[in-house]
Amino acid sequence: MxxxxxxxxxxxxxxxxxxxxxxxxxxxxxxxxxxxxxxxxxxxxxxxxxxxxxxxxxxxxxxxxxxxxxxxxxxxxxxxxxxxxxxxxxxxxxxxxxxxxxxxxxxxxxxxxxxxxxxxxxxxxxxxxxxxxxxxxxxxxxxxxxxxxxxxxxxxxxxxxxxxxCAATTGYGAAVLRGRVGPGDTVVVIGAGGVGLSAVMGAALAGARHVVAVDPRATKREWALDVGATHVVDPGTEDVDALIRSLTDGDGADVAIESAGRPELVTRAFELTCRGGTIVCVGIPEAGSPVSFPGPDLVRHEKVVTGSLYGSCQMHVDMPRILDLYAEGRLxxxxxxxxxxxxxxxxxxxxxxxxxxxxxxxxxxxx
Ligand SMILES: [Zn+2]
Ligand SMILES: [Zn+2]
Missing domain, CATH: 3.90.180.10 (Medium-chain alcohol dehydrogenases, catalytic domain)
Structure with missing residues (x-):
């Protein structure tokens, strides 16, 4: 063969x-x-x-x-x-x-x-x-x-x-299973490739009020709008922080998902979340590279920073379920x-x- x-x-x-x-x-x-x-x-x-x-x-x-x-x-x-x-x-x-x-x-x-x-x-x-x-x-x-x-x-x-x-479960699970996006949440997804777009779909399905996708490529931003993003941002020319604050009465996003695997964008995701917000890291940074965020805010704002591998899924339960949602026109x-x-x-x-x-x-x- x-x-x-x-x-x-x-x-x-x-x-x-x-x-x-x-x-x-x-x-x-x-x-x-x-x-x-x-x-x-x-x-x-x-x-x-x-x-x-x-x-x-x-x-x-x-x-x-x-x-x-x-x-x-x-x-x-x-x-x-x-x-x-x-x-x-x-x-x-x-x-x-x-x-x-x-x-x-x-x-x-x-x-x-x-x-x-x-x-x-x-x-x-x-x-x-x-x-x-x-x-x-x-x-x-x-x-x-x-x-x-x-x-x-x-x-x-x-x-x-x-x-x-791989991609669909990783992104969907980052939003739904690990990020626990709920109805009315504001979610920001950094990077709109296969994983990021799946996270956008998952967040939209979970009832997020705002799903903001951030990607420097215009085609990827268009795809994000097509699968459920309510807003898209070109990080090169637009101020994502100002947009998120304006959508959330100054608070920040409930859940931020980093799918690009870049340490500086993990820091960005941390800054974009509200008090008590969750930062889900899906992209894998280069071996040995540390990520950083302001220590006092981690404590005072009770932020939760978590990785998510394979969408934190239970493969034999969640994969058939994701395909049911697809077959029923919801994903x-x-x-x-x-x-x-x-x-x-x-x-x-x-x-x-x-x-x-x-x-x-x-x-x-x-x-
Ligand atoms: Zn893969
Ligand atoms: Zn085992």
Missing amino acids: RAAVLFGENQGLEVVDVELAGPGPGEVRVRLGATGLCASDWHTMTGAIPSPTPAVLGHEGAGVVEAVGEGVSRVAAGDHVVLSWVPNCGYCRYCESGRPNLCSKAMPALLAGTLVSGARRLSYNGEPLYHYSFLSTFAEETVVDEAACVKIRDDVPLPVAALVG PLDKLVTKSYTLDDINVGFEDMLAGRLARGVVLLAG
Whole structure:
């Protein structure tokens, strides 16, 4: 089968024929229908996120179960699935306390380049390839851990389901699950890419009165208005602070979501929130970079600063739920798909992503 392989840093992806073995016990073979292009893949291609190579990248995918290995009971051949890059164990303290996105078995192994068991099922000319984020979705098929398969309804398009595997859930969950946006809230979302736009949608659905999206790119601001933002701001020419104060009687936003991963914008998000406000950080800053905010205000204003990984979701509960909301017309996830590509064009997709032309680019596969 064909797959896009990263042979080494800064070499782009090469689409070649690879071999796929399995599924072994506890594993599932999935025929992919679509996979999204995520900035994390790009950061791996440049070496900014270290992950072993040669590897089949891709971690935002959905498809149809082709075959299941011994002992697999959660899914069967023919089931539609979203793939979760946290194949959570189900019994560690995090899984047991309702925070499976932080699973202590899966998370430490995320960048090891294998399945949770340490197995590898991919090879090229007889030499083993590494997996990526347990999923390796830049391929026609993949073999994953059973726990990575989130069974979903089969009447939603796989390109939309694929986005629920990363960007859509990350953004929606930052607003709804971690930020706990409520009716009447004022929410500011910094950065309007796939994650930021999903946060805008989530905040709007949760009943926010004002949803302010901040992004220097005009196209992204337009997309934000199209998915539920009530106001948009160009940070280069407009004063976001003045706007938020004018909308909130001088108080500030109830929830600020930072999706760009820039330390100075985390500080900005902190400044834009009201007393008791919540700052949700979703973008991952460069390794080792500290973020700062005024210490006295943290205490005196009782602000809550929190990270959010994978939308702080419970994958097997929230992903099907997000797709129900989409299917019922309440969460326009299809609007995230700006452009689709073939597997052969995948590097063009990354060029478009870097040029800021995409909310999300999606590679269509056979599915
Ligand atoms: Zn991602
Ligand atoms: Zn666990």
